[in-house]
Amino acid sequence: MQAEQISIFLENKAGRLSEVTGILWQNQVNIRALAVADTTDFGVLRLIVDDNAKAEQVLKNAGFTVRKTKVVAVEVADQPGGLHSILEMLYKSGINVEYMYAFVRQSGDNAVMIFRFDQPEEAIDVLSQNGVTIVEGARLYTM
Amino acid sequence: MIYDIEYETMPREALESIQLRRLQATVSRVYATVPHYRKKFDQAGIKPGDIQQIEDLQRLPFTIKQDLRENYPFGMFAVPMDNVVRIHASSGTTGKPTVVGYTSRDINTWAELMARALAAGGATRGDIIHNAYGYGLFTGGLGVHYGAEKLGASVIPVSGGNTKRQVVIMRDFAPTILTATPSYSLHLAEAAEDMGVSFQDLSFKFGIFGAEPWSENMRKEIEEKLNLSAVDIYGLSEVLGPGVSIECHEAKNGLHIAEDHFIAEIIDPVTEEVLPHGQTGELVLTSITKEAFPVIRYRTRDITSLNPEPCICGRTMVRMDKISGRTDDMLIIRGVNVFPSQIESVLMEIDGVEPHYQMEVDRKDNLDTVTVRVEVSQQMFSDEVKELQRFEQRIENDIKELLGISVDVKLAEPKSIARSEGKAARVIDRRKI
Numbered sequence: 047m048q049a050e051q052i053s054i055f056l057e058n059k060a061g062r063l064s065e066v067t068g069i070l071w072q073n074q075v076n077i078r079a080l081a082v083a084d085t086t087d088f089g090v091l092r093l094i095v096d097d098n099a100k101a102e103q104v105l106k107n108a109g110f111t112v113r114k115t116k117v118v119a120v121e122v123a124d125q126p127g128g129l130h131s132i133l134e135m136l137y138k139s140g141i142n143v144e145y146m147y148a149f150v151r152q153s154g155d156n157a158v159m160i161f162r163f164d165q166p167e168e169a170i171d172v173l174s175q176n177g178v179t180i181v182e183g184a185r186l187y188t189m
Numbered sequence: 190m191i192y193d194i195e196y197e198t199m200p201r202e203a204l205e206s207i208q209l210r211r212l213q214a215t216v217s218r219v220y221a222t223v224p225h226y227r228k229k230f231d232q233a234g235i236k237p238g239d240i241q242q243i244e245d246l247q248r249l250p251f252t253i254k255q256d257l258r259e260n261y262p263f264g265m266f267a268v269p270m271d272n273v274v275r276i277h278a279s280s281g282t283t284g285k286p287t288v289v290g291y292t293s294r295d296i297n298t299w300a301e302l303m304a305r306a307l308a309a310g311g312a313t314r315g316d317i318i319h320n321a322y323g324y325g326l327f328t329g330g331l332g333v334h335y336g337a338e339k340l341g342a343s344v345i346p347v348s349g350g351n352t353k354r355q356v357v358i359m360r361d362f363a364p365t366i367l368t369a370t371p372s373y374s375l376h377l378a379e380a381a382e383d384m385g386v387s388f389q390d391l392s393f394k395f396g397i398f399g400a401e402p403w404s405e406n407m408r409k410e411i412e413e414k415l416n417l418s419a420v421d422i423y424g425l426s427e428v429l430g431p432g433v434s435i436e437c438h439e440a441k442n443g444l445h446i447a448e449d450h451f452i453a454e455i456i457d458p459v460t461e462e463v464l465p466h467g468q469t470g471e472l473v474l475t476s477i478t479k480e481a482f483p484v485i486r487y488r489t490r491d492i493t494s495l496n497p498e499p500c501i502c503g504r505t506m507v508r509m510d511k512i513s514g515r516t517d518d519m520l521i522i523r524g525v526n527v528f529p530s531q532i533e534s535v536l537m538e539i540d541g542v543e544p545h546y547q548m549e550v551d552r553k554d555n556l557d558t559v560t561v562r563v564e565v566s567q568q569m570f571s572d573e574v575k576e577l578q579r580f581e582q583r584i585e586n587d588i589k590e591l592l593g594i595s596v597d598v599k600l601a602e603p604k605s606i607a608r609s610e611g612k613a614a615r616v617i618d619r620r621k622i
Contacts, residue, residue: 053572055565057602083574087599115572
């Protein structure tokens with residue numbers, strides 16, 4: 047049920063982000079979602095793309111430090127309180143969200159959020175039992 | 190194999206009493222025969238008779254390279270030229286060369302110490318030694334040569350250069366021990382590969398490498414490329430030549446100093462204070478058996494530490510750490526002596542950290558600041574920022590603990606720091622003092 051995300055280490059230097067996007071463009075890899083977490087001196091770029099294996103390979107070849115991470119894509123009702131109800135389910139079950147960010151496309155009427163959990167399997171169980179839809183990797187990459 | 194069981198495994202107490210006796214004799218002799226030492230001792234108000242215990246050595250003045258230059262060429266010799274049978278000299282690229290002499294007994298001592306060193310490095314009578322150290326004024330070639338003959342091994346005096354012929358000899362004569370500078374050994378490996386000769390098919394078992402500092406990473410590379418076990422040998426012509434200290438192939442963890450012939454001290458290169466065992470500083474050596482060219486408290490400028498712990502090989506002689514740098518590379522940060530190599534040793538201890546780093550030293554509001562950029566490796570990279578920050582924190586703490594200075598660690602992208610062995614690439618000092 048989990049989806050794959052690519053994380054890339056970036057120094058806070060002008061032009062580094064565009065180098066990554068340039069490499070992906072040259073290799074015809076499409077970015078589906080993106081988030082940057084940064085400190086004063088470095089950042090971690092997180093990407094959902096349509097071809098993880100290819101993206102990882104071409105970025106590694108270009109000298110970037112790349113890692114694949116498992117994340118969970120969750121459908122969230124596109125209305126006030128939609129995200130809140132999901133976070134509450136997780137909180138009550140003692141599951142921590144390491145980070146999260148929004149996916150660009152919608153799944154039907156719902157928004158999609160990408161979550162990194164400390165206990166992903168448990169999170170998937172809790173959400174599924176509460177009727178929340180998890181978007182599988184294969185569907186997510188081509189959505 | 191231990192070549193000289195009696196001396197190399199001597200209990201410390203017995204060793205120290207021999208050291209004291211020999212030190213007293215050396216001090217008396219240089220005072221009587223070398224004007225430079227007599228003048229220095231007189232200035233310091235010390236007479237040979239004042240040396241009553243080993244610790245009294247600390248009262249004697251240091252000898253530095255400049256002293257040898259000022260007495261160029263033979264002014265520091267302690268015997269008449271009639272008794273000198275050999276002269277060697279350093280290259281002198283940074284000034285006048287330093288010239289050293291040997292009596293017949295000195296040559297014999299040197300051969301004994303080199304026989305010990307070769308044996309510690311894995312050589313036996315049955316071995317064939319391919320000696321690619323240069324023969325000539327440089328002490329490397331002849332030092333190994335005499336030691337190999339003393340040991341009873343077969344020595345090929347191939348010397349340096351003519352690399353293609355060396356590869357042919359290595360293939361045809363099937364030598365089992367390689368002696369060379371570490372950088373030349375890698376050059377040999379490349380040349381062999383170009384000629385279609387694989388070290389996997391050669392007969393080498395051990396390599397004894399020295400005459401320049403080399404890192405643990407270089408050891409790994411040499412061992413892989415040359416398919417042999419590599420040990421480090423240390424020496425300098427001012428003190429003897431190769432054979433002052435040697436790593437045993439059993440432990441490969443520090444170089445045993447021939448303490449029955451030399452007394453080693455570690456000093457703070459700035460305050461000149463003698464440091465206790467385990468602390469890093471400049472190696473100072475006193476020769477206690479040499480006749481033609483004795484040296485008293487010679488400042489080597491090499492950075493190391495001493496480890497008196499017993500070694501698995503059975504030798505009781507104190508071990509010095511692999512040379513990690515030169516005092517010339519030292520930085521003084523907020524009054525603390527810092528060697529870039531110490532930062533490197535902290536990084537090497539942390540799993541997943543690449544030893545690629547760069548120190549940037551600055552002065553802000555009259556306070557020295559240090560930023561250490563460390564390349565992030567695949568292994569330590571995490572998608573979680575807090576994990577990466579924890580890593581930075583850990584490196585900062587470890588450096589603080591070892592060096593006593595606070596630094597700011599910044600993770601850097603792989604290959605973003607220039608690859609060079611030189612000081613320039615490792616340290617950027619922007620302080621305007």
